[in-house]
Amino acid sequence: MSASAPTSFDKILIANRGEIACRVIRTARDMGYRTVAVFSDADRDALHVQLADEAVCIGEATASQSYLNMAAILDAAQRTGANAVHPGYGFMSENAEFARACEAAGIVFIGPPVDAIHLMGSKRLSKIAMQDAGVPCIPGYEGEEQSDERLLNEAQRIGLPLMIKASAGGGGRGMRVVTDASEIPEQLRSARSEAKNAFGSDELILERAVMRPRHVEIQVFGDTHGNVIHLGERDCSVQRRHQKVVEEAPSPAVDPALRARMGEAAVQAARACQYVGAGTVEFLLDDQGDFFFLEMNTRLQVEHPVTELITGQDLVAWQIRVARGEALPLTQEQLQLTGHAMEVRLYAEDPAAGFLPQTGPVLAWQPACGEGVRIDHGLRAGYRVGSHYDPMLAKIIAWGDTREDARRRLIRAVEDTRLFGVTDNRRFLAAILRHPVFAAGDATTAFIGADFADDAGMHALAPQSHHWAMAAAILSSQPTGEQNIQHWRNSGPHTQHLVLQQGDTRQTVSLTAGAAGKGTLDITVGDQQHSVRLDAHGHSIEVDGVLRQPAWYQDGQQLWLDDAGHVFSISDETHAPPATTAGAGTGQIRAPMDGAVLEVRCTEGDRVSKGQVMVLLEAMKIEHSLKSDVDGVVASVTVRNGDQVKGKQILLSITPDAPEA
Numbered sequence: 170m171s172a173s174a175p176t177s178f179d180k181i182l183i184a185n186r187g188e189i190a191c192r193v194i195r196t197a198r199d200m201g202y203r204t205v206a207v208f209s210d211a212d213r214d215a216l217h218v219q220l221a222d223e224a225v226c227i228g229e230a231t232a233s234q235s236y237l238n239m240a241a242i243l244d245a246a247q248r249t250g251a252n253a254v255h256p257g258y259g260f261m262s263e264n265a266e267f268a269r270a271c272e273a274a275g276i277v278f279i280g281p282p283v284d285a286i287h288l289m290g291s292k293r294l295s296k297i298a299m300q301d302a303g304v305p306c307i308p309g310y311e312g313e314e315q316s317d318e319r320l321l322n323e324a325q326r327i328g329l330p331l332m333i334k335a336s337a338g339g340g341g342r343g344m345r346v347v348t349d350a351s352e353i354p355e356q357l358r359s360a361r362s363e364a365k366n367a368f369g370s371d372e373l374i375l376e377r378a379v380m381r382p383r384h385v386e387i388q389v390f391g392d393t394h395g396n397v398i399h400l401g402e403r404d405c406s407v408q409r410r411h412q413k414v415v416e417e418a419p420s421p422a423v424d425p426a427l428r429a430r431m432g433e434a435a436v437q438a439a440r441a442c443q444y445v446g447a448g449t450v451e452f453l454l455d456d457q458g459d460f461f462f463l464e465m466n467t468r469l470q471v472e473h474p475v476t477e478l479i480t481g482q483d484l485v486a487w488q489i490r491v492a493r494g495e496a497l498p499l500t501q502e503q504l505q506l507t508g509h510a511m512e513v514r515l516y517a518e519d520p521a522a523g524f525l526p527q528t529g530p531v532l533a534w535q536p537a538c539g540e541g542v543r544i545d546h547g548l549r550a551g552y553r554v555g556s557h558y559d560p561m562l563a564k565i566i567a568w569g570d571t572r573e574d575a576r577r578r579l580i581r582a583v584e585d586t587r588l589f590g591v592t593d594n595r596r597f598l599a600a601i602l603r604h605p606v607f608a609a610g611d612a613t614t615a616f617i618g619a620d621f622a623d624d625a626g627m628h629a630l631a632p633q634s635h636h637w638a639m640a641a642a643i644l645s646s647q648p649t650g651e652q653n654i655q656h657w658r659n660s661g662p663h664t665q666h667l668v669l670q671q672g673d674t675r676q677t678v679s680l681t682a683g684a685a686g687k688g689t690l691d692i693t694v695g696d697q698q699h700s701v702r703l704d705a706h707g708h709s710i711e712v713d714g715v716l717r718q719p720a721w722y723q724d725g726q727q728l729w730l731d732d733a734g735h736v737f738s739i740s741d742e743t744h745a746p747p748a749t750t751a752g753a754g755t756g757q758i759r760a761p762m763d764g765a766v767l768e769v770r771c772t773e774g775d776r777v778s779k780g781q782v783m784v785l786l787e788a789m790k791i792e793h794s795l796k797s798d799v800d801g802v803v804a805s806v807t808v809r810n811g812d813q814v815k816g817k818q819i820l821l822s823i824t825p826d827a828p829e830a
Contacts, residue, residue, distance in 0.1 A: 600626025
């Protein structure tokens with residue numbers, strides 16, 4: 170894009186998927202632009218495809234063959250006449266080669282200049298540039314000499330605790346914190362290997378580790394007329410494995426004076442690389458109020474909605490205006506921050522199972538709504554969450570006049586959002602928002618590993634007796650919600666027994682026609698008894714005289730029940746075969762989710778031991794080890810290396826050893 174000349178375009182291709190593609194399409198459409206979506210084979214029925222004016226399939230499901238396929242994306246732009254590309258975040262958004270290719274093809278890249286992307290894409294080079302620009306940086310080593318000997322010597326000079334970082338990429342890959350000097354050689358080797366595999370570069374930087382800091386980032390914006398401003402800060406301290414979980418603006422740890430200092434440093438960083446468009450300068454903030462440059466993201470951030478809510482600005486609209494050569498809509502003096510906003514990331518994952526990514530169909534989806542609530546998503550009923558992409562499904566955001574107003578509003582929005590068919594992290598998110606350390610505004614990057622480590626939100630939730638009772642009432646009813654009372658006898662004490670199961674827990678429930686009248690059931694769960702009545706339309710359930718408003722979805726004998734954010738998947742096993750002996754293995758190795766087989770470590774006839782790794786499976790960018798649950802002999806192997814498999818598919822079977830007499 171030329172220095173300040175106006176640029177004309179009328180059709181924008183969004184080189185992304187999911188919620189960010191939908192979000193960009195909506196703003197572009199509101200501004201009068203035609204839009205083009207691109208999609209992989211796995212996303213043919215995705216929401217972003219339906220929202221766009223045109224859509225082009227760009228390859229197979231794997232990202233490398235579709236959303237990272239530069240030639241296919243540029244071909245889609247040419248075929249549809251799109252003369253601008255918005256990259257969203259992730260995928261091609263920080264790829265300098267892609268930005269350069271768009272420029273060569275005469276397509277406007279709605280993002281920063283190529284040189285800025287290249288510079289800030291290297292933690293080593295960007296840190297050197299920031300030091301030259303006078304931006305505070307963490308003491309460390311970012312030199313070009315990368316020999317093992319030099320890195321070891323520099324690590325000893327810096328001292329402990331030590332942070333090892335891959336120069337390229339992000340997301341926590343190639344990052345290690347070392348607190349024991351004897352571990353430095355191995356951690357250097359491990360970080361270098363992981364960085365090479367993830368980013369194609371094994372270049373490292375070393376820094377003094379700042380323990381228990383806050384992660385505070387500044388939103389900056391530049392235009393082709395030389396204007397650069399900041400739009401305040403976001404606090405992204407609540408993280409798990411260097412991945413952000415909760416973001417808020419403004420930060421509870423930043424006062425106006427500190428905001429001005431950090432904002433000026435961020436503007437300096439942007440000016441140093443002649444930045445144009447939306448960018449984020451990330452800092453670590455210690456408990457003394459000192460801050461240090463971490464990195465600059467040369468794109469729109471996942472968490473940009475919280476900045477939009479406190480500024481009243483549409484940052485995607487700003488990106489488009491800047492890309493067509495306009496000056497920034499506001500000056501620094503005109504920008505006002507109002508109220509407080511918080512965002513959480515809704516993931517298809519199971520916190521109680523070590524945050525194992527989940528796959529499956531979206532049977533029902535109903536985002537929360539209300540004053541100050543915003544949901545950015547790319548979901549619809551009928552869509553299948555697969556294993557090929559990041560498991561983030563949506564962002565739930567809330568604004569309030571005060572931080573407490575936003576927090577309280579966000580908790581309700583999280584709990585009122587309905588998603589059935591695939592396991593998600595809503596309960597985990599609500600528990601974080603309720604935690605007293607977070608509520609007080611005191612959470613640091615150590616929060617989840619320390620303050621929150623033993624919280625109930627990290628563990629599976631067992632149904633209480635009234636949940637079993639509600640499930641029994643629903644499963645014994647007609648689809649309309651009215652009880653199927655053909656087998657209930659008002660004149661006698663006829664009792665029906667249901668065997669319900671949630672996870673590994675089975676519960677026998679007894680139902681009799683209630684004394685309170687037609688439609689009422691007396692339901693016994695263990696030593697607890699409940700009076701339950703469904704309304705005629707299935708919109709509410711009265712339990713022990715209290716009318717409740719749960720949401721549920723029933724598919725045959727399977728029920729998903731959501732009671733104020735407590736979600737249970739309960740099945741009717743009354744007529745199912747008896748369960749196997751508790752604790753006994755089955756000998757069947759099943760895929761826990763959709764994925765790709767990386768390695769099969771056995772053949773038919775092999776003798777194996779319980780706990781032995783049999784298959785390596787890759788799903789949602791994570792490698793999973795599937796182990797034998799019995800001692801025995803491999804009877805059959807039904808997959809090979811490279812096979813794509815579905816969740817719960819049997820991969821191999823083992824004949825267990827006969828029990829000892």
